[in-house]
Each structure stands twice: as C-alpha cells, then as structure tokens.
Amino acid sequence: MIQYTYVAVRNESFEPDLRNEGTYLCKMPAPPPPPPGAKNWYSHLKPHERLYYHQTMNSVRCSKRYRGNPNVPRDSLDLQLQSRYDHSREAFPEKVDSVLQRETCKAVTSWSAPAAEKEIGAKIKVFRVLRNTRTVRRKQEDALGHPLRIGGCKEKVHPHSVKLICSGVHNQLVNNGFSRQTSDGNFFRY
Incomplete structure (x- = not known):
C-alpha cells in the first residue's frame, strides 16, 4: 500500500497560499507569463513590476481582495x-x-x-499560516528499503499456459531437433 506524507515546502509563487486562513474575493494581479526557458516567474520583469506583482502574506491579509478568518x-x-x-x-x-x-x-x-x-x-x-509555505503530498519512502512491492499484477497469464510449468527435459517446450551437450558431446533433446 502506498502511503503519503504531507510536507511543507517553500512557496516560490508570486502569491502566498492563504486558503486555509480565509477566502479570496477576487484574484490578485498576476504577472505576465514568462518566456520559454525562464526559470522563475520574475526573471523577465523589471524591479518595479516584480515589486508590484509579488504579494507578501501581510499585503494579502490587508488587501480588499481577501477576507480573512475572524479568528485571526x-x-x-x-x-x-x-x-x-x-x-x-x-x-x-x-x-x-x-x-x-x-x-x-x-x-x-x-x-x-x-x-x-x-x-x-x-x-x-492550526488554521493560521505562519510561513510562506505550501503543503505538498509526497510518496512515503519504505522504511526497510526492501524492494518487495505488494499488489498489482503486471500481466494475466492463463492457468493452462505452458510457460507456467517447471522447466525440465520432458516438457512441452522441448526442441524437436537433437543437439549435442557441451560437456561431453552426447545427443539429448531439450
């Protein structure tokens, strides 16, 4: 069974994730999309544009576009x-x-x-956001480090298939022709 853990990672977006703390009445101003090959959302912006689009947690909480929880x-x-x-x-x-x-x-x-x-x-x-982080769901690593995975068949093999039997000299997968053994050169069928 695959288990997941929830990890808080740094929010690299231009807007903090405050959905647990309140509701957005309308969208905050979004920056124009970056050109292809840009690493960040702000790499192509001028400093004053970056300052305009980048929202801090306090600026969102004080904005008229956001209504916070009354318990804050x-x-x-x-x-x-x-x-x-x-x-x-x-x-x-x-x-x-x-x-x-x-x-x-x-x-x-x-x-x-x-x-x-x-x-x-x-x-x-707690419902209050204390740091500019977002929660990400990740697969939990196996604590034992064992390669065994339980569940799920990769292929469905018919129960009467000849590939399910044990290999030996007298089975249906034999070669109809004769061959020589590598050790002593005798004829045998396999």
Missing part, C-alpha cells in the same frame, strides 16, 4: 486575548506570556496546566 487577530488587543496566557492557571506569569500564541509556542506541557494535553503545543491543527 487584527490588533494588539486581539493578539493578547488569543494568547496562551490564562490568568486562572498561572500565579506569577512572565510578561512575554501575554503575547505568546498557541501556534508559535513550542512548549508541550506547563506545570500549572491541569490538562496538559489541551495545552499549547499539543499537536493541534
């Missing part, structure tokens, strides 16, 4: 309200706890959290 923080108050800090759990929090977000924090457990699996880095799927 828009100002500093929203950022602090969605932080990992919980006043009822921690007695003496640090100042930085009021701005740490659940998506960016690498801590898995907290000594003051009663349900550590629901705490910060408990492998929750």
Whole structure:
C-alpha cells in the first residue's frame, strides 16, 4: 500500500497560499507569463513590476481582495486575548506570556496546566499560516528499503499456459531437433 506524507515546502509563487486562513474575493494581479526557458516567474520583469506583482502574506491579509478568518487577530488587543496566557492557571506569569500564541509556542506541557494535553503545543491543527509555505503530498519512502512491492499484477497469464510449468527435459517446450551437450558431446533433446 502506498502511503503519503504531507510536507511543507517553500512557496516560490508570486502569491502566498492563504486558503486555509480565509477566502479570496477576487484574484490578485498576476504577472505576465514568462518566456520559454525562464526559470522563475520574475526573471523577465523589471524591479518595479516584480515589486508590484509579488504579494507578501501581510499585503494579502490587508488587501480588499481577501477576507480573512475572524479568528485571526487584527490588533494588539486581539493578539493578547488569543494568547496562551490564562490568568486562572498561572500565579506569577512572565510578561512575554501575554503575547505568546498557541501556534508559535513550542512548549508541550506547563506545570500549572491541569490538562496538559489541551495545552499549547499539543499537536493541534492550526488554521493560521505562519510561513510562506505550501503543503505538498509526497510518496512515503519504505522504511526497510526492501524492494518487495505488494499488489498489482503486471500481466494475466492463463492457468493452462505452458510457460507456467517447471522447466525440465520432458516438457512441452522441448526442441524437436537433437543437439549435442557441451560437456561431453552426447545427443539429448531439450
């Protein structure tokens, strides 16, 4: 069975992939197609044209052509309200706890959290895009490195075919003529 893994790779496009975070109301301006043989989308553009067509994550989020998820923080108050800090759990929090977000924090457990699996880095799927990456599906390599592949017949052979029998002297695939053996020169049929 072929298994796939999802890998985040760098987005080389002129537009970030923010479909998980919101919706595009209309398309962003696209650059003209590159001539044949060009490596990148921007290799044939002048610097001011490249700057115009290249969208950053922040420029797309602030654009009128894009409507973001309402859970994305828009100002500093929203950022602090969605932080990992919980006043009822921690007695003496640090100042930085009021701005740490659940998506960016690498801590898995907290000594003051009663349900550590629901705490910060408990492998929750986040909708916010933190880096300009896109997700690509790749075939997962075999961990054992064994060449055996299970499943799928390359050809369907009839069960009464003479090619399925074991080779020997007295089978249907013999040559009707006589030949000499290479070792001692005797006649034999094969």
